[in-house]
Amino acid sequence: MLTVKTLLQTKPSQVLYEIGPDQNTYDALQLMADHNIGCVAVREEGRLIGLLTERDYARRIVLEGKKSRNTPVRETMNPDFYPIDEHTTIEECMTKMTEKRARYLPVMREGGLVAVLSIGDVVKSLLKLQDANIDFLERMVTGQEYGS
Numbered sequence: 001m002l003t004v005k006t007l008l009q010t011k012p013s014q015v016l017y018e019i020g021p022d023q024n025t026y027d028a029l030q031l032m033a034d035h036n037i038g039c040v041a042v043r044e045e046g047r048l049i050g051l052l053t054e055r056d057y058a059r060r061i062v063l064e065g066k067k068s069r070n071t072p073v074r075e076t077m078n079p080d081f082y083p084i085d086e087h088t089t090i091e092e093c094m095t096k097m098t099e100k101r102a103r104y105l106p107v108m109r110e111g112g113l114v115a116v117l118s119i120g121d122v123v124k125s126l127l128k129l130q131d132a133n134i135d136f137l138e139r140m141v142t143g144q145e146y147g148s
Contacts, residue, residue, distance in 0.1 A: 004093065004107055005086035008115055014117060018043050019052070021074035025061055028052050028073050039104045041113055042077045048113045050077035051104055056082070083108045090125045094119060113137045 008014070023146045028040050032054065036091055039079040042050040052073055060076045061068050068076075082096055097119055107115040124132050138144075 002090045002125055002129050003074060003086065003087045004090070004117065007090060007117070008107070009021070011115075011121060014115065016041065016113065018113075019045065019073055019089065021049060021077065022072050022127055025052070025071045025073055025076045026068040028076070029054075029068060030056060032118060038118065039116055041106065041116055042073055045112070046112075048080040048081070048108075051081050051106065051116070052077040053104060055075050055103070066093065073125065081106055085109065086114075092121055093122045097122065102123075 015035070017031055017035055020032060021042050021044050031040055032038060039051055039053045042052055051137060056076055056078050057068070057119070058064055061071060082100050082102055083103075084093060084096065085108055096105065097103065103119045105117045106113050107117060
């Protein structure tokens with residue numbers, strides 16, 4: 001089974017972007033735009049307290065008519081997040097994302113945040129696994145040696 005640890009080892013970018021809860025939401029959006037990401041971790045005193053996504057911005061700023069420069073991240077972020085660890089399987093990630101309607105999962109190690117997985121990361125991993133399984137089965141059926 002493919003685990004989060006394996007996914008993280010193959011993921012090209014391991015940079016973790018974060019922001020403080022008292023910074024304004026505009027700064028968080030600028031950080032996301034600068035790095036072409038859809039989510040930032042919100043930390044206070046080194047502890048993860050929430051995630052801020054583009055969806056949160058749309059729902060809590062745009063739809064409510066607020067100004068992102070005047071609204072602290074604390075008021076925009078989602079304090080409900082669903083942590084996983086490196087031993088979680090990719091299938092478990094997909095199940096959790098589907099059940100909780102979450103597009104991002106924070107990866108924790110010994111109580112600390114080490115990464116944030118997106119639904120795109122999970123889907124790519126599942127597709128790679130599916131391709132490998134299809135290749136294996138095709139080689140079995142045709143009598144070819146696997147890996148040649």
